[in-house]
Each structure stands twice: as structure tokens, then as C-alpha cells.
Amino acid sequence: MTLPNYSEQGTGDTAVFLLHGVGGGRQAWTQTLPALASHGYRAIAWNAPGYGGSALVEPYTTLELARALHRVIAHVGAGRNVVLGHSMGGMIAQEAVALEPCNIHGLILFATSPAFGKPDGDWQQQFLQSRFAPLDAGAGMAGLAPELVRLMFAPGASNIDMAAAVALMSGVPEATYRAALSAIVSFNRLDNLPHIKVPTLCLACELDKNAAPLVMEKMAARITGAEYACLPGVGHLGSMEQPDEFNSAVLKFLKQHFPT
Numbered sequence: 100m101t102l103p104n105y106s107e108q109g110t111g112d113t114a115v116f117l118l119h120g121v122g123g124g125r126q127a128w129t130q131t132l133p134a135l136a137s138h139g140y141r142a143i144a145w146n147a148p149g150y151g152g153s154a155l156v157e158p159y160t161t162l163e164l165a166r167a168l169h170r171v172i173a174h175v176g177a178g179r180n181v182v183l184g185h186s187m188g189g190m191i192a193q194e195a196v197a198l199e200p201c202n203i204h205g206l207i208l209f210a211t212s213p214a215f216g217k218p219d220g221d222w223q224q225q226f227l228q229s230r231f232a233p234l235d236a237g238a239g240m241a242g243l244a245p246e247l248v249r250l251m252f253a254p255g256a257s258n259i260d261m262a263a264a265v266a267l268m269s270g271v272p273e274a275t276y277r278a279a280l281s282a283i284v285s286f287n288r289l290d291n292l293p294h295i296k297v298p299t300l301c302l303a304c305e306l307d308k309n310a311a312p313l314v315m316e317k318m319a320a321r322i323t324g325a326e327y328a329c330l331p332g333v334g335h336l337g338s339m340e341q342p343d344e345f346n347s348a349v350l351k352f353l354k355q356h357f358p359t
Contacts, residue, residue, distance in 0.1 A: 111141045117132070123150075128338075169202060193211075196297070205353075215286045309335045
């Protein structure tokens with residue numbers, strides 16, 4: 100099968116795979132790639148299937164996305180593999196470690212959750228209808244992105260950072276956006292949390308309305324030995340809003356468990 104495309108910086112025995120969210124792409128990690136590379140890590144930011152020229156997978160589910168990630172991991176061939184997933188990317192990371200735990204040696208679950216929303220089919224459909232309504236009305240991704248991005252940043256966040264996030268989300272193909280949202284509404288890996296046996300960091304954002312810090316703290320408590328940290332004063336896109344603080348938290352974890 101076709102390999103998803105990715106950007107790579109750095110060398111070393113430990114590869115860190117950076118997985119973006121529903122409205123993202125590998126460009127979401129432009130300030131993280133060089134930071135990790137400069138500390139001796141091999142940083143790899145993918146475009147998930149359907150994003151940035153990567154071929155779609157069928158069916159478009161978190162399981163198939165996890166299988167695509169494992170193809171990238173096998174292709175890279177590093178000695179140790181750490182998966183850092185943001186939002187949807189964190190769900191793919193959880194799916195991937197459940198699927199082939201021997202291939203993943205560390206996890207950083209960032210602004211994500213172990214299950215999506217409420218376990219109610221009607222609620223899920225209402226969520227999708229609300230998200231798809233602007234698209235159904237013909238607004239396109241460029242019309243949808245500004246308001247959604249604004250809600251994902253903290254009040255008073257930099258207009259430059261928000262503009263970058265809007266441009267990134269606007270460039271997501273509408274078909275991919277619909278498929279990705281439809282995939283994550285059925286995601287639930289709560290039962291697998293106690294079976295995760297690799298070093299894990301659950302990293303939350305204080306003002307996140309999508310993946311609340313309390314949810315992430317509870318998730319960390321269900322993973323043996325997991326660490327929990329929270330970035331202060333930032334929203335769901337904290338890695339773009341305060342990249343230095345985000346990179347510092349990630350590097351602290353990596354240096355402790357995967358020294359170069």
C-alpha cells in the first residue's frame with residue numbers, strides 16, 4: 100500500500116513520530132521538528148492518509164490510520180519509536196499501541212482523550228451534523244476554519260499563530276475532514292489504557308475545551324506509570340500557541356526515558 104508522506108529532521112536511534120489533529124497536517128509541527136532534532140532525536144511529522152497528498156485509506160477508521168502509521172514506523176526502521184499524537188493523532192497513537200504494542204516504545208498523548216464524547220449514537224450524529232452544517236451550506240473549509248480555530252486558541256492569543264492554524268485547516272480536503280470526524284466519533288480505547296506498558300506522558304492544555312485537563316489527568320491515572328502535565332494558559336492548539344513551553348515539556352520526558 101502507498102506510504103503516507105512525511106517530513107523528517109535529525110538523526111539518532113530514537114524516532115519521534117508526530118501525528119496531527121483533524122484540522123492539521125505536518126506543517127503543524129514546524130517548530131517542533133527542529134527542536135527535537137537539535138537534541139539528538141529523529142523527528143518525523145506525517146501527513147495522515149487524506150492529508151497533504153497522502154493517499155486515503157478505506158475504510159477511513161482509526162484502526163486503518165493506525166495500520167498506516169505502523170507502515171511508516173517499519174519504513175523508518177529506527178531502534179526506538181516514540182509516538183506523539185495531538186487530538187485525533189493521540190487517538191491514532193492509542194489505536195497503534197493496542198494494535199502492535201511491541202513496535203512502540205513510548206507515547207506522548209497531547210490534548211486528546213481515550214474515547215470521543217458520549218457513548219450515544221444520537222449525540223454523535225448531532226455533533227457531526229453541527230460540524231458539517233457550514234460545509235453542507237457551501238462555506239468550504241476556508242469558511243469553516245476561522246471560527247473553529249478561534250475557539251481552539253486561548254483568549255488573547257497571537258493573531259499570527261491563529262492565522263497559521265486557519266491556513267492549515269483551510270487546506271484540509273473537505274472529504275478528508277468529513278471522513279476524519281466520522282472516524283473519531285466512534286473511537287473508544289478506554290479498556291486498553293491499563294494494558295499500555297510503555298513510558299507515557301499525558302500532556303494537557305489548561306484552557307482546552309476539546310480535551311479537558313481533567314479528562315487527561317484521569318486517563319493518565321489509568322495507564323501504569325504514566326506522567327501527567329498541563330501547559331498553562333493555552334488552548335487546544337497549545338503546541339502552536341506556545342511552542343517553546345510545549346517543546347520543553349516533550350524534551351523533558353524524552354530525555355528522562357529515551358536519552359540520546
